[in-house]
Amino acid sequence: MARNRYYEDEKTSYKFNASSVKKALKYCIPYKKILISMSVLMLVMSFVSLLPPMINTYIVDYVLSKKGLFGLDWLTLALILVGAYALAVISTTIFSYFRTLYMTKTGHAIVHDMRYAAFNQLQKLAFDYYDSRPGGKILVRVTAYLDELAGVFSNSIIMLLVDFFKIIIIMLWLFVIDYRLAGIIVAAVVPMAVCVMLIKTTLSRRRRAFRNKRSNRTAYIAENIQGNSVTKAFNRVEKNTGIQSGLNMEVTKKWEKVTHINELHFPIMDGFFYVGLGIVYVVVIYMATSGSMGMGGLTIGKLIGFISYMGMLSAPLNDMANILQQITMATSNLESVFEVIDTQPTVTDADGATELPEIEGNVSFEHVHFSYEPGHPILTDVTFDIPKGKMIALVGPTGAGKSTIVSLLSRFYDLDSGRITIDGHDISQVTLHSLRSQVGVMMQDSFIFSGTIIDNIRYARPDATDEECIAAAKLVSADEFISKLPDGYYTKTLEQGSKLSTGERQLISFARVVLTDPKILILDEATSSIDTHTEEMIKQALDVILEGRTSFVIAHRLSTIRKADCIFYVADRTVAEAGTHEQLMEKKGLYYKLVKSNCDADDE
Secondary structure (H helix, E strand, C coil): CCCCCCCCCCCCCCCCCHHHHHHHHHHHHHHHHHHHHHHHHHHHHHHHHHHHHHHHHHHHHHHHHHHCCCCEEHHHHHHHHHHHHHHHHHHHHHHHHHHHHHHHHHHHHHHHHCCCHHHHHCCCHCHHHHHHCCCCHHHHHCCHHHHHHHHHHHHHHHHHHHHHHHHHHHHHHHHHHCCCHHHHHHHHHHHHHHHHHHHHHHHHHHHHHHHHHHHHHHHHHHHHHHHHHHHCCCCCCCCHHHHHHHHHHCCCCHHHHHHHCCCCCHHHHHHHHHHHHHHHHHHHHHHHHHCCCCCCCCCCCHHHHHHHHHHHHHHHHHHHHHHHHHHHHHHHHHHHHHHHHCCCCCCCCCCCCCCCCCCCCCCCEEEEEEEEEEEEEEEEEEEEEEEECCCCEEECCCCHHHHHHHHHHCCCCCCCEEEEEEEEEEHHHHHHHHHHHEEEEEEECCCCCCCCCCCHHHCCCCCHHHHHHHHHHHHHCCCCHHHCCCCCCCCCCCCCCCCCCHHHHHHHHHHHHCCCCEEEEEEECCCCCCHHHHHHHHHHHHHHHCCEEEEEEEECCCCCCCCEEEEEEEEEEEEEEEECCCCHHHHHCHHHHHHHHHHHHHCC
């Protein structure tokens, strides 16, 4: 997928994508028995529905000739004809019911499998996949696009086969009745089909344009829901509403264009059909008045049968055109969905990756180079060794690479070059699960899931007991506010913990990390939104939490990191200075200037 924001359209193919269809068919294989059974059932139903006009043709001719048919009187023949139509109606109704029942289930089952595959893949993709893609556009791919595919798998594929079968049978029967009149129909159908396909091609392009605008709108809405508090804080309500209105207007305009072109194919099909029918009537009248009705074996009964089948031809032709359009659109949806499913994670287990054994916490960076984008290095030749159980603080200007260092340690990204080891084990050669299960990460942006407080604490350890969750909360001083909630630890949280303060959300996230009992703990601005009183309580808890653990702490409050065993000042794409607080203050370098500037700011 091309990198784009809400105001940029995605680049999609306007052509039928056979590759996407082949991939989709693989998801149909588990359901091949029901698909084949329903196909056979519908073909039988179609054949039965085509029988009455055929029977009617012979009955009319034999009645008019007064020769009788198989010695049967006219009343019996009439009952046979009525029975044939009744059989067609009843069988069509019954077969359609079972087709709808089973194919709806099957279609949604296929889409369920695809949605599972897409969601599972999204969970595996590295951070770089999300860094350049609006969340709303990812969301629409695994929701709206897949929902639209359900109808295709439920109905369209089988009905395309059925309609094609009907058209072939009807055309063959028309030629059997009278090849001359059938030729007239072909002469009308061929240009009709060409016109319809041209319209459908234009319609496909316009629908894709509509879909892109709809995706843009969804991306913008999703973005604004997430940033609602910022919107209000900066009085952007009216401005953002105006932008959304503009996006919605673009969607409306594109849909109007779709509607305009979509309404053309029905009149065109009807026009060609009625022109063909008119020509047939003219030819028939000429043949009747000229005394040539019987030439070529054309009889009244066959003429009635011909007109009946001609009338039955328009429905499958129209349906087939619509289904082909749906399938063409579906391939575009499939292309977008498979872009997600087929995207290979950039961070994966290496071939032959081993399980990381229980670690002690010795960390080494060896000549690490890293960039988010080629040609724009973030870290250059970063090298250091951290013994187990040490607390390392990272300070420096915004964007210097502090968070990048700790993200690399969790292998959220892969290195450009160099090596990171834990207890001598190259983290690129061990499984991601075994690595991340022993490295606890507490980011600045705390995410709270819908559920209960205790469920959120238990998120990383589903097997943890209530007692263990409560103990973790007490350790980080979260128990103080949780106990005051209406239902305590079983208080339900709304999406993203909207009813909790930022500090409360961080405390819950803190307890979540502590519960995993990691040997390496990463705190990335973990106390930035906590009030001074709460921070002091956490500082006391940190002495217990960090005991025996290797820890990396990024904090904007220098008071938090003064006791660190080593302080890294990150600047100019590397660790520019390293040492204890006292050592760096004596050096009077970059760290010294940072501390002095903070002290001056506090004095002011």
